[in-house]
Each structure stands twice: as structure tokens, then as C-alpha cells.
Amino acid sequence: MAAVESALVPLETSDTVDSVLAKIRATRSKSVQLLVPPDTAALQAPRGFERLRRALEADGVAVLVFSADEQVIAAARRNQIESIAIDSSRSPRPPLPPPERATRTLPETRLDPRDAAFIDALDQVPARDRYADTPDADLYAAIDDYADEGASDGPPGQRYDPARAGYTAERTTARASGARRCVC
Numbered sequence: 001m002a003a004v005e006s007a008l009v010p011l012e013t014s015d016t017v018d019s020v021l022a023k024i025r026a027t028r029s030k031s032v033q034l035l036v037p038p039d040t041a042a043l044q045a046p047r048g049f050e051r052l053r054r055a056l057e058a059d060g061v062a063v064l065v066f067s068a069d070e071q072v073i074a075a076a077r078r079n080q081i082e083s084i085a086i087d088s089s090r091s092p093r094p095p096l097p098p099p100e101r102a103t104r105t106l107p108e109t110r111l112d113p114r115d116a117a118f119i120d121a122l123d124q125v126p127a128r129d130r131y132a133d134t135p136d137a138d139l140y141a142a143i144d145d146y147a148d149e150g151a152s153d154g155p156p157g158q159r160y161d162p163a164r165a166g167y168t169a170e171r172t173t174a175r176a177s178g179a180r181r182c183v184c
Helices: 017-027 046-059 070-078 113-124 137-150 169-177
Strands: 007-010 031-036 062-067 082-085
Touching: 007 017, 017 031, 017 046, 046 062, 046 070, 062 070, 070 082
Parallel strands: 007 031, 031 062, 062 082
Antiparallel strands: none
């Protein structure tokens, strides 16, 4: 890939010298313009620019610094890096490119009209409690929950089936009342 002639690299105040170098190298350009915001601690100290200058000289990259921070401009000039002081009250910072999104749009899935009609019909069914009129509603609901949990245990031939186990409403009621009657 051919190198870009010149690239503008906007920085964040939290950038370190290493992250600045990574951003510059990512442009693959031999001429870079750094837009340094005020209070960028890594570039306010002369040693930060010294380290940056040495790395960029080794890469053969020329840099021009734009900043409204007087300490950044002074540190750049002490390291023989070309810099331009700007008035932050008159020139707004250019917008950063939007971040990469990790989401993607899935293709539309078409439902069979019969399936769509069935789903619509299910939406019309009122919810009801199947044991609402029985005195042992809690017991029956617990048995149903137990049956649902056991239904997924074991291979199909060994799954718990409440109908095969003989749990009918009469038998359960008889047990709950203490009667010794068997309904088979």
C-alpha cells in the first residue's frame, strides 16, 4: 500500500507517547500533523517530545505540531520539532471519526404465512391458571414444575412422565388427605 503524503492525527488528553507513536505509525505517512489538545501531560514535558522525536527520526517521519497549550508548544520547540501555536477560543477541534461498531445488521428472515398466522393466534389466547379452581393448586403446580425439570434429565426412554407414574388428581388428593385409596 502506498504511503499517504500527509496525515492529520488528532490526539486525546489521555494519550501517552506510545499511543501517539501508534497513531502516527497507523497512518503510514511520512509527514504527520499532530493536533494536540491542552493538558496533554505526555507532551507537556520535554522528555515526551524527545522520545517522540527520536522514534519518528528512526521511522523517517516529519511532524508538525498544532496546539493551544503553551507548554506543549515550548516542549516541541525545545526538541526542534516544528510547531504552530493556535488560539483555542477561535478554532474548534475537528470531529473524531466515529468508533468502529461491533454490531452488524442481520438479514431479514421471512416467515412462512402459516407460521405467522399461528404466532398471531397464540397472541390472542388468554392466559389462565389451570389449577385455579382446585384446593391443592400449589401442590399440582409444584408437581408440574418437578415434571418440567425432570423432563430434560436422561435419555428419551428414561425421562420422567407424570402420566406413566400414576400421578392423577384423585391419587394426589387421596395422599394429601391421608386416605389409603389407590386409583390405578
